[in-house]
Amino acid sequence: MILPPTEILLKWPPPDYETPETRGSSLLVASSIFTAFAAVAVALRLYARIFITRWFGIDDVLICFALLFTIGTNVTVDLGISKYGWNRHTWDVPIEWIDGSLKLAYATKILFLIAANATMVSLLAFYYRLITDVNIRWFRLALSSSIAFNLICWIVFLVLQIVPCIPISAFWKVSTEAPCADEGTVLVAGGVVKTFIDVLVTTLPIPLILSMKLRPQQRYGLVVLLALGYIVTAAGALRTYYTWKVFHNPLWDYSWYYYPAFLASAVENDLAVICACVPAMRPLLRPIFGPFGGMLSKVHSFWKTKSTRSSSVLSSGRPPTSIFRSPKSPHAITSKTAIVSDEEHGHLVLQELSGVTIGLTHRQ
Template identity: 45%
Template sequence: MRFPPLEVLSTWPTPNYDNPETRGQASLIVNIIFLFLVLVAVALRVYSRTLVRRWFGLDDIMIGLATLFTIGLTVVVVLANERYGWNRHIYDIPFERIEAANIIALTAKCTFTLAATFTRLSLCMFYYRLVGDSGVNWFRWVVHANVLFTIAVCITFVFLSVFLCTPVQYYWEFPPSTDGHCLDEGIATLAAGVLNLVADLLATITPIPLVMRLNMRLKYRIGVSILFGLGFTVIVAGIVRTYYIWKGLMDTYDATWYAYPLWIAAAVEIDVGVICACAPALKTLFHFSANNTQGYYSQEPSGPSGQRATKESNATSSKPSSKRSFFNATAKLPWSQNSRSQKGSVRIPEPDTTGSTGSWLDMAKSRTEVTCEPATPQKGGRTAPALEILRRDSVELESLCYARTVSSVSHHEPVPFPDERHLAPSEHGFGKRY
C-alpha cells in the first residue's frame, strides 16, 4: 500500500482502533457461498470423470490444483478482511498490523495468479482432448499459443509481485529497517490485471471457431458455444476487479477502504472461473442422469400383462445381464427373449389341438424346444439356414400374435391364431399355404 504524504495525513481524522467503521460481513458471506459452489462443482466433475465417463485426465489434475489455490485465496481474503484491517480505513489500522497487512496482500496476489493460471491450463488441456487425433492442426497450434501465453503471464506477474521492491522485504516492512525502493504498485497491478483479462478472453473464445465448424445442427453448435462461452462471466468479474485496482491502488491513499470490493471481485472471478471450467463435465453428468431416469420409468411394467411379460423375460433368459434392467430397452418385450438362439434351437409355439381360441396368451403356456439342423442347398441355388428362417418366422409370428391379442382383449373378442405349420417362409416373412 502507498503511504500518504504529510499534507494528506493532516486531513485524516483521529484513528479509532477500538470501534472503527468497517465494510461489514459481505466479503465473508460471498466467499463462503462461492467456495461452497466451487467444491460442489469440482466434486461433481470428479464423480463424472471417474465413475461415469471413466475419463480422468490432465485437465482434471489442473482443475484440482486450481481448486487448492482457490481455497487458499478464499482463506487469505477472509483473513485480510476480518483480521488484518482490509475492511476499514487505513488510518484505523494499528501500526503493528500494517506489516502483516502488506504480507497478506502479497500472498493474495500470488495465490490469485496461480489459481487463475491452473484454471486456464485445465481448459487448454480439455481443448487438447477435444480434438484428440482428429488432425485439426490449426486448433492445436492455437492451444499451444494459449498455453504459452498463460504460463508467461503467470511467471511475469508472480515475479513482478515478489520483486516489486528492492530489497524484497522493503515491500512489507513498517517502519522500513533498510533503504530501498519500489516500483509503482498501482501501475504494475493494473497492467497485470489487463493481461489477466486478455488471457481469460483467449481461453474463452479459443474453442468457439472449432465448435462452429462441427458437423451438427446450428442450434446444437450455438448451445455448445454458449457452454464454452460461460467464461465471459469471468471476464465481467475481471473488468470489475480491474476497475477497483485503479480505484483502490491509484486513485486514493485510503487503499484498505476502497480496495475492499477488489478482494470480493478477485475471489468471485476465480470461483466463477473454476465453476465454468467444470461446466462441460457437469453437462455430461446431468445428461447421463436424465437418460437413466427416463429409461427407468419407461421400463416400469403397466398392469398384469406387463408383469407377466417381465416374469417370462426373466424365466427364459439363459444368461443374467450384467447391467441394470433400465439400460435394456427391449428387456420386457414378449418376443425379445424367444428369438434368441440357444445352443442351435429356437422356441416356437406348439400347434393348438385343444380347440381353444389359440390366442397368444394361451400359447405362451405351452412352449417346447425344437432343434433345427442347417438346411441343404435348395432348388434354384438359394441356401438359407433353417435356423435363421425359423428364428425370423418365430419373431414375426409372435409379434403379429401379440398385436392381435392386445386388440382382441380390448374388444373382448378372442381371435384364433393361424396354424403356423401350414406357413412356408418367403421373402416377406410369411408364405403361401401349401
C-alpha cells in the same frame, strides 16, 4: 511499504480503533458461498470423470490445484478482514497491524495468481484432450500459442509479485529508499492481460463449434455453454477496475478501496473453477439439459471423422471407401461414420454424416 505524503496524512480524520466504519461482511458471505459451489462443481467433475466416463486426466489434476489455491486465496482475504481490518478505512487500522497485514497481502496476491493460472491451463488442457486424435492444424497452433502466451505472462507477473521490492521484506516494512516496482501499475497491467487471456481462451473454440455440421439447437447450445467463460471475464474486468481505483483514490485509503477488488477476485476465481468444470460434468447434466449434455462427445467425433476423411483424400487422391466392411453392406461402418460414446446408457452411437444413426449396444 511507502508512507503517504505528509499533505495526505494531514487530511486524514482522527483514527477510530474502537467503533470504526466498516464495509460489513458481504465479502465473507460471498466468498464462502462461491467457494462451496466451486468445491461441489469439482467433486461432481471428478465423480463423472472417474466413475462414469473413466477419462480422468491432467486437466482434472490442474483443476484440483486451482480449487486448493482458490480456497487459500479466499481464506487469506477472510483472515485479513477479520484480523487486520481490510474492511476499514486505512486511518482506522492500528499501526501494529500493518506489518502482518502486508505480509498477508503479499501471500494473497501470489495465491491468486497461481489459482487463476491453474484454472486457465486446466481449461486449455481440456481443449487439447478434446482434439487428441484430430488433425486440425490451425486450432492446434492457436491452442499452443495461447498456452505459451499464458505461461509467459504468468511467469512475468508471478516474479513481479514474488519480488516486489529489493529486499522483499521492504514490501511490508516502512521504507522510503528500497527500490520497489510500482504496485498499482503491476496489478492493473496484470488484470488487463488476464482479462485479455480470458477473452482469448473463451473465444478460441467457438469458431470450431460454429463450423460443425450440427443442428442449430446443438451448435448454439454448445456456444452458450462455452460462453459461460465471459462471465469470468466480466468479473476480471471489474476486479481490474476496482484495483485501478485503489491506487487513484485521493486519500491513499487502500484498505477501504481494496475491499470491492477482493470481492471481485473471490467471485472471479470461484466462477472460473465452476465454469471450467461444467463441460466435464456433461454425463451428470444430461438428465437436466437433455441432448446438450452429450454434445461435447460429438465435437470430438465430428472433427476426428473430418480429419480422417481429409487425410484419406490427400494420401490416395480419391474419396474414402469403407474402412471396416464392404460398402455394399447396408450396415457398413465407413470413414464417414462418427462414433459417439454415450456414457450414461452404455452403448456406442454411430452417427453418419448424412444424419442416419445406428445404435450398437455393448456390455461393460
